[in-house]
Structure formats: C-alpha cells, structure tokens
Amino acid sequence: MTAPRLKEPQIPSGRTRHNAEKWSWVFMRISGPLLLVLIVTHLFVNLMTGDGINQIDFAFVAGKWASPLWKIWDFVMLVLAMLHGFNGMRLLINDYAHRAGLRKVLHALLGIATVVIIVLGSLVIWTFDPCLGTDPSLVPDFCKDLA
Amino acid sequence: MWMWVVHRVTGVAIFFFLLIHVLDTALVRVSPEAYNDVIGSYKTPIYGLIESGLVAAILLHAFNGLRIIAVDRSTWALRHQKQLVWAVWILFAVLMAPFLWRHLGHVFGGA
Amino acid sequence: MTHHEYDVVIVGAGGAGMRAALESSQRARTAVLTKLYPTRSHTGAAQGGMAAALANVEDDSAEWHVFDTIKGGDYLVDQDAAEILCNEAIDAVLDLEKMGLPFNRTPEGKVDQRRFGGHTRNHGEAAVRRACYSADRTGHMILQTLYQQCIKQEVEFFNEYYVLDLILDGDPQAAAPGEEVAVAGVVALELSTGEIHTFNAKAVIFATGGAGKVFKTTSNAHTLTGDGMGIALNAGLPLEDMEFFQFHPTGLAGLGILLSEAARGEGGILRNSEGERFMERYAPTIKDLAPRDMVARAMANEVREGRGAGPHQDYVLLDLTHLEPAHIDEKLPDITEFARTYLGVEPYTEPVPVYPTAHYAMGGIPTTVQGEVLRNNTDVVKGLYAAGECACVSVHGANRLGTNSLLDINVFGRRAGIAAAEYASGVDAAPAFPEDGDARIRALVDGLLATVGGTGTERVSEIRKALQETMDRNVQVFRDADSLAEATRVVAELKERFTDVAIHDRGKRFNTDLLEAIELGFLLEIAEVVVAGALAREESRGGHYREDFPTRDDERFLHHTMAYATGEGVRLDTKPVVITKYQPMERKY
Amino acid sequence: MTATAESPAVAEVPTLTVTLRILRTKPEGTAEHGPGESYWEEFQVEAHATDRVLDALHKIKWEQDGSLAFRRSCAHGVCGSDAMRINARNRLACKTLLKDLNPAKPIIVEPIKGLPVEKDLIVDMEPFFASYREIMPFLMTTGSAPARERLQSPEDRARFDDTTKCILCAACTTSCPVFWTDGQYFGPQAIVGAHRFIFDSRDEGQWDRLEVLNDKAGVWKCRTAFNCTEACPRGIEVTKAISEVKKVLTTGEI
Numbered sequence A: 001m002t003a004p005r006l007k008e009p010q011i012p013s014g015r016t017r018h019n020a021e022k023w024s025w026v027f028m029r030i031s032g033p034l035l036l037v038l039i040v041t042h043l044f045v046n047l048m049t050g051d052g053i054n055q056i057d058f059a060f061v062a063g064k065w066a067s068p069l070w071k072i073w074d075f076v077m078l079v080l081a082m083l084h085g086f087n088g089m090r091l092l093i094n095d096y097a098h099r100a101g102l103r104k105v106l107h108a109l110l111g112i113a114t115v116v117i118i119v120l121g122s123l124v125i126w127t128f129d130p131c132l133g134t135d136p137s138l139v140p141d142f143c144k145d146l147a
Numbered sequence B: 001m002w003m004w005v006v007h008r009v010t011g012v013a014i015f016f017f018l019l020i021h022v023l024d025t026a027l028v029r030v031s032p033e034a035y036n037d038v039i040g041s042y043k044t045p046i047y048g049l050i051e052s053g054l055v056a057a058i059l060l061h062a063f064n065g066l067r068i069i070a071v072d073r074s075t076w077a078l079r080h081q082k083q084l085v086w087a088v089w090i091l092f093a094v095l096m097a098p099f100l101w102r103h104l105g106h107v108f109g110g111a
Numbered sequence C: 001m002t003h004h005e006y007d008v009v010i011v012g013a014g015g016a017g018m019r020a021a022l023e024s025s026q027r028a029r030t031a032v033l034t035k036l037y038p039t040r041s042h043t044g045a046a047q048g049g050m051a052a053a054l055a056n057v058e059d060d061s062a063e064w065h066v067f068d069t070i071k072g073g074d075y076l077v078d079q080d081a082a083e084i085l086c087n088e089a090i091d092a093v094l095d096l097e098k099m100g101l102p103f104n105r106t107p108e109g110k111v112d113q114r115r116f117g118g119h120t121r122n123h124g125e126a127a128v129r130r131a132c133y134s135a136d137r138t139g140h141m142i143l144q145t146l147y148q149q150c151i152k153q154e155v156e157f158f159n160e161y162y163v164l165d166l167i168l169d170g171d172p173q174a175a176a177p178g179e180e181v182a183v184a185g186v187v188a189l190e191l192s193t194g195e196i197h198t199f200n201a202k203a204v205i206f207a208t209g210g211a212g213k214v215f216k217t218t219s220n221a222h223t224l225t226g227d228g229m230g231i232a233l234n235a236g237l238p239l240e241d242m243e244f245f246q247f248h249p250t251g252l253a254g255l256g257i258l259l260s261e262a263a264r265g266e267g268g269i270l271r272n273s274e275g276e277r278f279m280e281r282y283a284p285t286i287k288d289l290a291p292r293d294m295v296a297r298a299m300a301n302e303v304r305e306g307r308g309a310g311p312h313q314d315y316v317l318l319d320l321t322h323l324e325p326a327h328i329d330e331k332l333p334d335i336t337e338f339a340r341t342y343l344g345v346e347p348y349t350e351p352v353p354v355y356p357t358a359h360y361a362m363g364g365i366p367t368t369v370q371g372e373v374l375r376n377n378t379d380v381v382k383g384l385y386a387a388g389e390c391a392c393v394s395v396h397g398a399n400r401l402g403t404n405s406l407l408d409i410n411v412f413g414r415r416a417g418i419a420a421a422e423y424a425s426g427v428d429a430a431p432a433f434p435e436d437g438d439a440r441i442r443a444l445v446d447g448l449l450a451t452v453g454g455t456g457t458e459r460v461s462e463i464r465k466a467l468q469e470t471m472d473r474n475v476q477v478f479r480d481a482d483s484l485a486e487a488t489r490v491v492a493e494l495k496e497r498f499t500d501v502a503i504h505d506r507g508k509r510f511n512t513d514l515l516e517a518i519e520l521g522f523l524l525e526i527a528e529v530v531v532a533g534a535l536a537r538e539e540s541r542g543g544h545y546r547e548d549f550p551t552r553d554d555e556r557f558l559h560h561t562m563a564y565a566t567g568e569g570v571r572l573d574t575k576p577v578v579i580t581k582y583q584p585m586e587r588k589y
Numbered sequence D: 001m002t003a004t005a006e007s008p009a010v011a012e013v014p015t016l017t018v019t020l021r022i023l024r025t026k027p028e029g030t031a032e033h034g035p036g037e038s039y040w041e042e043f044q045v046e047a048h049a050t051d052r053v054l055d056a057l058h059k060i061k062w063e064q065d066g067s068l069a070f071r072r073s074c075a076h077g078v079c080g081s082d083a084m085r086i087n088a089r090n091r092l093a094c095k096t097l098l099k100d101l102n103p104a105k106p107i108i109v110e111p112i113k114g115l116p117v118e119k120d121l122i123v124d125m126e127p128f129f130a131s132y133r134e135i136m137p138f139l140m141t142t143g144s145a146p147a148r149e150r151l152q153s154p155e156d157r158a159r160f161d162d163t164t165k166c167i168l169c170a171a172c173t174t175s176c177p178v179f180w181t182d183g184q185y186f187g188p189q190a191i192v193g194a195h196r197f198i199f200d201s202r203d204e205g206q207w208d209r210l211e212v213l214n215d216k217a218g219v220w221k222c223r224t225a226f227n228c229t230e231a232c233p234r235g236i237e238v239t240k241a242i243s244e245v246k247k248v249l250t251t252g253e254i
C-alpha cells in the first residue's frame, strides 16, 4: 500500500536517448507510402497489363529485369517490404509473446528469415542470368541473338 | 478498433506471402523450368483466388496505412477518422472491382 | 489484525486531507487513510471557484472578504477565524498556482476571477469578482493538483481503508476541565481484505468531508455519510452548529446534481413560471447573486405560492439562453453537459429546471483556528485535529458563502497539517494503544456479518430511504416545530429499526454491503443531532429557517450549538461566538 | 407542508422492466462457483428510462442482492469510480442512461478489461495508478518561485485544457486493445496525464516525461485504435493528445 519510490526528477535532462521505438515508428510511416507506390505499380504491371497473370513466366521476368530500372525497383521493394514487414512482425511478437524466452526465439527466427530472404532476393536480382538453361523456348528472345 | 485488427491481420498475411514469393522468384536462379512450373500453379483458379485475396490484403493494408499516417499528422483527419475508415473501404472497393474483373477473367477465362 | 505506528495519521484524502498531508509529510512520518481513492473524493465535484481577494481584475481587499463572510454567515461566524481565512486566502491560491493548478487566466496571464453570491465590494456595494476558478471544475483541479503533489512528495496513502473508530486515552466527557485527554490512534477496515487495522499515532487529523446523504435531494456523493462526524460523536466529542445545513439553490430538479452558482456569476438568471426574474423582489441590489440561503428560500417560496414551473409546478428555471454559447462552453462546460445528459435540456436554448439541493454542512467537529479539536468549549484533545467540511472552525457561521469552502479546506487543511506535525515532533511517543482498542469495531463488524442469513428483518436501504425522505420533508429549507417534532419521532423510530438490520454479503473482501450498514449508523446519529439542534434554535438565521420564528434572535441565539451524544439522546450546550470587529446588523442585499 | 422537489423531470416517464446481465466474481466463491470463478447472473429491475445504469445497479444491490459489489461515489460523472463495460463499451455507470441502451434487450455489465478482477465489478486499480505515477504527473520547475502567480496567457492555458479534464477513471486504458494484449503499455491515460504537463507553458520537466514516454512501453505502442477516445466519458480527445506527444518526440519541438 505504500507509495512507490519515484526517481528524483532531474531537471532539465538531456534529450531522450533510447529512440529505437521512435525510429521504428517513423520508418513504418516512410516505408509505407513508398511501398504503396512500389507494390501497386508492381502489381499493376504484372497482373493488369497485357495478359495479366498468364503472361508471367521465366521469359517475362527476364524481360523485365533486362532493364536496370526494374532491377532497382524490385530490389528496393524487396528490401523495404522485408524491413517493414520485419518491423511490423517484431511489434506483434512484443505484444503477444509474453514469456521472455519465447520472445527471444521468435525474434531470432524473424531476424534469420528476414536476413535470408533479403540476401537471397538480392542475389537473385543482381546475379540473374536471363539466358540460363538450355531450352530456348523458355528464355527471352534476345538470348537467341546473343547465342 | 476493427481497422486495427484488419491492419494487423493483413500485415501478417502479406509478410508470410512475401517470404514465399521471394522464395519462388528465387527459382529463376535455378532454372526456367522450375520457375515456370511453380508459377504455372499460380495460374490455377484456386491460386487465382488466393492471389486476389492477397491483392485485397495489400490494398486494404496500404490504404488503411495511409489513413493511420494521416490521422497522426492532421487534426482534421483525426477528428474525421471514422469517415476515413469509410473512405478506405470505398477506395478499396473501387479499385478491387476492376482488378477482380480483369484478374479473375484471366484466371478463369484462360485467355 | 495489523498494527501500524505513525507520527501523524490523516483520515480522508479530499482537499483538506491532502493539503494537510503535504505539510505534515514534510515534517513527520505521515499516513493518509482514505475510504476512497484520493481522486474520487468529493472535492473533485466542486465547480465554481475559490475565493481570494487577489484583486486581479478589479479592486478588492481581504477586509471586504472578511466582512462578506461574516455577514453571509449571519453573524454566527467566529470573526478571528474569518480573518485568518480571508487573509491567508491569497497565499492559498498562489500556492495552488505554484503547485501547477491550471486556473483560467486574464488576458495579461494572471489568475482570472469571477463573481459569486454574497461576495461584494466595499461592504455590500456591488458584486465583486473574487472567485478564482478553472472553468466549472475548480474542485477537480484542486483535487488533482493536490494529489499530484502528494505523488511528488511520496505521501503514503492507505487507499480504501475505512476508518471506523477513534481511540482516545481518556473519556472526553468525563474528564474534568483542564484535564488532559490525548489521541492514541484510529481503527480502520481494509476494504479489499476485510481485515481490521489499528493505527497508533501521536497526532490524528480528521478530514472526512460532509454528510449530505442524510438528505434525499443532495449534491453530495453517495459516500458523503458523515463518518468523521459520527466517529467523533461516538468517541464522546461534541458537534457544533449541525442544524445549519446549506441548501444550494440550483440543483438539477429532482436529481440534486449541482449547477454551480458560477452559472449566475456568469450572468444566469432565475425565473419563475411567469418568466419573472423573481430575485429582484427578494434582493434588489445583488439579485440572483444573493447568498444561497436567501436564494434557496426565495425559490422554495415561489414554488409554494404557485409560481413554480413544470407539470407539477415544483421547480423554477435557471435561464442561460441569453448567454453566448461560446461563453457557456468556455466558462460552464460541465454543468451544461449535466443538464443535457441527465435532464435532456439544452441550456443554449432552454431554461434549466432547478430546485434547492442539500449541499453543505456548516457545522461539524469544533476546532480552534489551529485545527485542534475541542472536547468542550475550551479544552482541546491533545493531538487531535480536524479540517475541511467535517470540521467547524466556524468560518461559515449559519450560511457559507460560495467559494469559501474550497478556501477553507486549503487554509485550514494546511494549518492542521503543520500543527499536527509540529505537535507530533514535540512529543516522545503516542499514548499506548489499548490492547483491545479494536474490540468495539470487531464486535460491530462481526455482529453485522452474523446477520447474514440470520433473523434480522430490516434492510439498510429501506431505513436509509425513510431517513432521507423524512429529512427532505421536514428539515429542509423551511422548518417549524411540528415538522421537526415529526422528524425527531421518525429518526428515533429508524434508530430503533436499525438495531434489527441485516446485511446480505457474507464475504470479507470488498464487503460494500457491510459498509453501507455502518455508514447508515453514522447518518442516523448525525440526523438526530441536526434535528435536535434545529428544534432548539427558535429563530431563523442563515441556512436555518423556522417558519414559526421567522426572524433572527440575537438576544437568545447569538451562540453556537454544541451537541453531545450521551447514550440517551443528544445533550445540547452553547458556545459563544467570537466577535471582533463587526457587530451583528440586519442582513440585507 | 414544505415544498420539496419530487422528481419533476421523471414524473412523466413510465416505468419499465430492464434486465441486467452482470458478470460476477466472488473471491470467496459461492455454493455453485469456485473462488474467483466468473459467471453471469441476470437481474430484473423496475426502472425509469431516464434512470442511470448506476441506479439500476443500486436497485439490485439494495433490493435484491446486497453482495453485488461495485465502486461509485459522485453519481454524476466527475469522480471516476464507476467505469465498467456496459454493452461491450467502457462507460461510467452513472453517466449512462437506460434509455440510451435499448432497455428492451438485456444490458450486459462487466468489469473493465485488462486489470485483475477483485470482486464483481471491482478491479485492482493499482497497476493503472502505477502507470500514472510513472510519468511524473506534477509541475516541475527550476529556479525560485515568483512572489505572485506564474503568468500564463489564455492561449497557453488553452493548449492543455483538454487533458486537464481527466478523472482517472481508466475507461480509456482498459478499452485499448494494445493494453489488453501485453499489459506493459502505460496506456492512454498515462499519456493524457503527461500531455497535461508537457504542454503546460509553466512546466520545465517535459523532457523527463517525454523520455519515459519514448520508452518501449510508451507512446509508440499506440496503434491509433481510437477506442480510448470513444470511451472517454469526459470527451477528452485522447488519441489527439497521444498524437501530439508523438509529434513532439519526432520533431523535438513543443
């Protein structure tokens, strides 16, 4: 029942220091609108133009990635989406995983997944070989010229 | 409150989809055959529906995200947040309709 | 049972209790026992303001404030106390401001002030702006600010501890004049466990607030059951001037929820069913801003003479419709919301139905200006203090001026806090706490618990309802020998019935059923004292109006009433009024 | 003989029978229910449409079951004692009129969520007050105090007016879905309490408070669910206050 001990108010203190949660919040707000543009365009190009989903195949991807614009586009989208998603999931884990141990495990899994996906995705985008493989019908037309 | 639930659920859904999506796209590094196989299965009606759900989730999450940002930045938006929730749903409906028409047309019409 | 030892124990965490705690906890080991969380105390319901002659907006002086207080109290005020009240008022307000209280401000940034009933310039010339305020939630701000300061000072609270008994080391009535009687501590029930705690203390301050629940229509909280007064009475101490109860003119009709006098201070007008501004007839100079007793009587009179409004012609109307809605929103936001919420009336466009509501106990535990509790006209109980509405220093006399109570709790709360701590530092040890100090309360609690499922036939709520109805009918704005005799009879009968009361909750934890029974016990004792005092006072003065004796009688009754519980009814005695500067005059506004 | 107000406003209102479904918990248990086990119980009371839910609860307590436990004091929405969940929304029982609730259907009354239930509608408020104390809710100043009052313009005074109205009823905090999920969040009330001082031109301890609110359990936990604003019986724009605090933290300017 006794009153709590309060820390003495130290007036004036330095500005706030531990800003992790703040930056996480700001990041969500910056990455969100960017992602909106990136993803909606991505979806539109892939699903709404031309033959929609049916046009998507190896050749389509290779065709897109022949342009550095799309390479950069997809790369930025990948990284931002993963970081945004990572951060969002981290908040969720903080809310729902009450036991410290569980929380550690989930955070670790989340971190690993995020790193793996970003690295993997980046590798795929930057080391993509449009003329991979042997079946000429599957690769884009320009591979024939190269050959 | 319910928009908060929606935002959370859609956020998680998109996240898991993104994991899978990157993995499948990574197959382009393995071989064109493997990639086309997997992508091929996306073109079946079942996946067509799932894909639609995904787009729905992204759109909802995205517009609601904009609403949240607006509410944090402007007093007007804050005081009209309920109307903005309606706006999110209307915008969502307006964009989903043509998309569904076209996408499901592709999926089921086999064009 | 758990036993505690402190230098100072404060009972009550309203404005008076916390103001005392801020002083006392700096100087001595202090515990604050309160039956409610501090922020639930009824000080938070106070609306209009706190008086102090700051002269921030117009000419004013503490001297005029003293005069108004004495005249408002119909010359039953102890004038030495009134001088202290009004002179310390200025610092009391400034102290609160420095603690952070968000007062409304003048354009220059100073504490703003507004008009209030009975506060005048130069001994009655015209209404003066003396009430410092914060919209219509001044009490809320005071309560919050004091609580915040208590948090800062790490005051030790015992929340939801219900004090039931006061332990003295002698019998205050049997002790000879001059003989020492000192306080030993209190006994309390911890609500959340049902456990009984004893507190041994060198000094005890009572700040338990009012007793409005003896009436049916009241602005007071359900929890204002006069516990402190009842406990003092049971311990053999007197209560002073209990027949003086203030009926606030503007309670929401039928509900009693208060609409602050600030409504009239900001320009609101009372009208009868004919639309007439009837206060012009009763108080030509200050009209609607006359003191409360006069306005309440005028209203009741209008209703009696058939000029009441409404389907049953049983209320009058408070008209704010000529005020700008923006002005109302800025100055009176809460009370207008009460009208909307509870009566469905829109004050911008419709007048609000109002009727007098039991509001404030002018009387209480008699104290000196240091807050020391008197056990007779001259002897104090060593180490025992009281402040706030439960005390009677007597700065309010027969009728309190609006805004003087928030002032009272700050000025005399502070004084009691300092005096108690200093007294406690001066004595080596508290008187020993008797072995069986809690026996009486243990028996009371066990006795009531044993009635669960037993043979008791009376319900607490029924007795309480009957009490409140009889008090409303017979001891309200107008009283006479017959109505008071009737009230005497009913109260005695209810006391008898109370011995056969049964409760229904057998649990130990949060047994609010048990507590309501105990509270009813206090209410009955206080009602008895109120009625006895009113019957004996054959004159009309301030809040006490006898239709059979409609004038003030200074010859016979210019004295305080001291009421003692003897075990066989109430014994009444008198105490002289302290008159320093102002000889009684006729009271005209 | 004397004139007393016999409920003029309600005299015309017909009585009706309302059913209250109350979530009860007895720490000592009952014949049918174990200690601390929660169960629903229905009561029927005669009431006026203009009665408050608090009046109905009182009727039950005073006429039917004295063991029903709830807190109340002022009975007109200013003390903050009786926040409870009524028809799935946090409200003050004394500020909720039966007529605004569709009395034709049972009225569901539960304790506020997220704080430990002690008995029936009474919860343990200590965690709530602890969060309040955490944000140092008192004026902090440096230097010696002036002889008279500190000056403050009406405009500066208006900046924090909204948050001074808080009565610490906990309706906001216990309606917040984030507060329910993790229980470490200070909750909206603590932010309201801090806001009241952060935007007070006389205060110099803003950054100490902001530091607390910048913490893991602080403002950043708020996901703008707006339940708090909707629940607040004092009409405080709670989410707005939270958002203003966030703005200060991101821009560094008050």
Ligand SMILES: Cc1cc2nc3c(=O)[nH]c(=O)nc-3n(C[C@H](O)[C@H](O)[C@H](O)COP(=O)(O)OP(=O)(O)OC[C@H]3O[C@@H](n4cnc5c(N)ncnc54)[C@H](O)[C@@H]3O)c2cc1C
Binding pocket: C011, C012, C013, C014, C015, C016, C017, C033, C034, C035, C036, C037, C038, C041, C042, C043, C044, C045, C046, C047, C048, C049, C050, C051, C138, C139, C161, C162, C163, C164, C207, C208, C209, C210, C219, C220, C221, C224, C227, C228, C258, C260, C359, C360, C387, C388, C389, C390, C402, C403, C404, C405, C406, C407, C409
């Ligand atoms: C609606 C309303 C409006 C008012 N407006 C004004 C105004 O504008 N200006 C003005 O000057 N005055 C006003 N007053 C009067 C003034 O508010 C009160 O007289 C004053 O606040 C009383 O303060 P207090 O500290 O004595 O008691 P309270 O604030 O009532 O506090 C009593 C305390 O005692 C505790 N307590 C009681 N019994 C026990 C017990 N048995 N054991 C333990 N603790 C106990 C309670 O928990 C509480 O903390 C108003 C009053 C009302 C009802």
Ligand code: HEM
Binding pocket: A028, A029, A031, A032, A033, A035, A036, A037, A039, A081, A082, A084, A085, A086, A087, A088, A089, A091, A092, B004, B007, B008, B010, B011, B012, B014, B015, B016, B018, B058, B061, B062, B063, B065, B066, B068, B069, D222, D223, D224
């Ligand atoms: C398309 C554009 C997007 C926008 C505009 C957007 C916007 C936002 C915003 C503003 C938040 C913060 C909400 C808050 O603080 O209350 C957020 C949270 C979140 N986002 Fe996004 N986002 C987008 C895309 C994505 C993507 C692609 C993912 C998945 C990878 C994702 C997953 C999440 C998650 C999991 C949360 C956390 C939800 C919560 O804590 O309740 N978002 N989003």
Ligand code: SF4
Binding pocket: D165, D166, D167, D168, D169, D170, D171, D172, D173, D188, D189, D192, D231, D232, D233, D234, D235, D236, D238
């Ligand atoms: S902000 Fe509103 S809901 Fe929250 S505690 Fe204060 S008054 Fe209650």
Ligand code: F3S
Binding pocket: D175, D176, D177, D178, D179, D187, D188, D221, D222, D223, D224, D225, D226, D227, D228, D229, D238, D239, D242
């Ligand atoms: S309900 Fe909770 S999430 Fe934020 S807006 Fe209110 S604190």
Ligand code: FES
Binding pocket: D071, D072, D073, D074, D075, D076, D077, D078, D079, D080, D081, D082, D083, D092, D093, D094, D095
């Ligand atoms: S009883 Fe005071 S707020 Fe409801």
